[in-house]
Amino acid sequence: MNKLKLLKPSENELAILQILWEREPATVKEVNEILNQRKPTGYTTTLKLMQIMHEKELVTRTTEGAKGKSHLYSSAVTEKQINGQLLDQFIQRVFRGSASSMVMRTIGRSEISPEEIEEIRNFLDGLDDNPPS
Template identity: 45%
Template structure:
């Protein structure tokens, strides 16, 4: 991924990743539930995102349908690497300790983390 999405672009991508192919109206309605967002603002952002290759636009019907052109996992990977490098001097363990130290991790999430650690340890043997 050569382009790092802006915060507003990430908001739109999150909607598209969750809902699948959507019109500007659908995306705008969902975004407006969190913060007031004008339809024309969402439209312009999505048009720019299409020009950048972040989303694709199906123009076969009257209402254009947008689809993410980049995978959520790839974006998360890129952004996480930048965060680890910039804020934690490249230390993934410091990032994890900081995140878990916030006290917002559920019991189920901790179980998933334990399983991942066990899996990673098994791969290193």
């Protein structure tokens, strides 16, 4: 997969990817059963979504079984890749590209425990020692 390709999974595709990240490979039936625990979803809907995701190169699939009628799906993208791209898109759209505005707004709207504040400080201190490339 081209790493420069902009990944834009829909909300339903993201739900499927999250399932695959936890328990890949999985069949459509297995994914559908987990989706149904959250909200009713038809098998054919899940199948069609996963076929589209295969075309979009979000998932890979292999054939299994004696007659080759069953497919095993795995994610073709990592959770880190998707989270990073979605976060970058969100920062651009909502905060005009300002990560600091997003962080300050998030911290200002949340009740943050002393432990979380310490964790944030440690993270920031780590950036001083190892700035991102």
